Amino acid sequence: MTEVASWKVKTGLAEMLKGGVIMDVTTPEQAKIAEEAGACAVMALERVPADIRAAGGVARMADPTVIKRIMEAVTIPVMAKARIGHFVEAQILEALGVDYIDESEVLTPADELYHIDKHKFKVPFVCGARNLGEALRRIGEGAAMIRTKGEPGTGNVVEAVRHMRTVMSEIRRLTTMPKEELMTAAKEMAAPYDLVQYVAEHGKLPVVNFAAGGIATPADAALMMQLGCDGIFVGSGIFKSSNPAKRARAIVLATTHYNDPDMLAKLSEDLGEAMPGLEISTIAPAERMQDRGW
């Protein structure tokens, strides 16, 4: 029997992306630079998060023309972002044939209470999470891939580190709990019980877990990999730097060779200016993207 868009096929594509770097791009030319550097996928956007942050106002799904041109330019998978809860933007992205949808806090949320019912779609979804409960809620809704939220568009890795450490330590905690404590843990983290049981038994999420939000250097990428993530999203970090092609290549290689400090030292040499960074405490609470969604 042939089964299209099964759970295995949705989570399977994320498995294939592991150990790779997914890069934000806004034009076909940038997409080609990313592919040439060895990106395992690209995220098609109208503006990178740093520019969205600077522009203010309401950030929405990209114009389909932008997404289609990027899909035509490269052979690697193309992802695109829909607003949290905006299931019609997701329907449009599915109709365009994108390979993955990011229900993303980088865009202005369309619904303050509910995320998209992602099981309804044939196209798989990735969602951001700051902790294990949030990750499991998104998986419960049908996300086939999880990433940290970090704080997008800042070039500051501190929030991604916080989120990855939180998820990993909460996973470790579940694996040491006796069974009778799991329901209370599920209640406390507001996560589906069956997924809490899965994590307690397997010591990992049931889907792939990437790092995102603030990664700007090869060292940042390797740091996140050593903390236990499966791969890397780089948003503004590449095309807001002075030498995107070289930096993109260096981040790709650092993600593969994350445990080889000699290699990382070589890769970090002479990359030109990184993107200008933002200190998290200077961002007004209302402008923190990671607090969007629940």
Add this chain to the structure above:
Amino acid sequence: MKEKIGVLAVQGAFREHRQVLEKLGAEVVEVRSKNDLEGIEGLIIPGGESTAIGKQLEMDGFGERIVQMAQAGCPIFGTCAGMILLSKRIEQSKQYSLGLLDTLVRRNAFGRQVASFEADLPVKGFQGKELRAVFIRAPYVLEADPQVEILAKYEDKIVFVRQGNILATAFHPELTEDTRVHEYFLKMVPDKADRKEQSC
């Protein structure tokens, strides 16, 4: 005697191959650079992005070393992106390839991700039930030279081939519980006692 199998761990689903091989009792080495190839008796090239993996094989004579090993008889098994990287010819693409299979492959041949699927396949020489095969943005073989043995087709499209010591699937046997494809590959590894010289 345990076989020592390398799994190319540059990018892609290398962890799943590792788990299957370990379940079958093989010793597994993750291969990230040329030096990691030392002493292995077989190599798996996993699914992932063939362009991303190819970019790294182009560096420092990494791919060339794999080709030398294959020519000396070392068994190599590629899944999905691995099949593309093994194929001599890739339709509409100038990307890097190891060129070890006399085939022409088409990338993303069944369509984009929304067309990815699972299906049951009869496989030549496999006993028992059909093989559950997971196809993810999968390629297939458009043309195969006569020396390429066709082990399975899906709707007339060639998706599982062997040419001497080279094995390739368009689908992902590492994502299912059925271990027959990996068992088949491990049988391609010659016994240490029978080997005249170190092939890999």
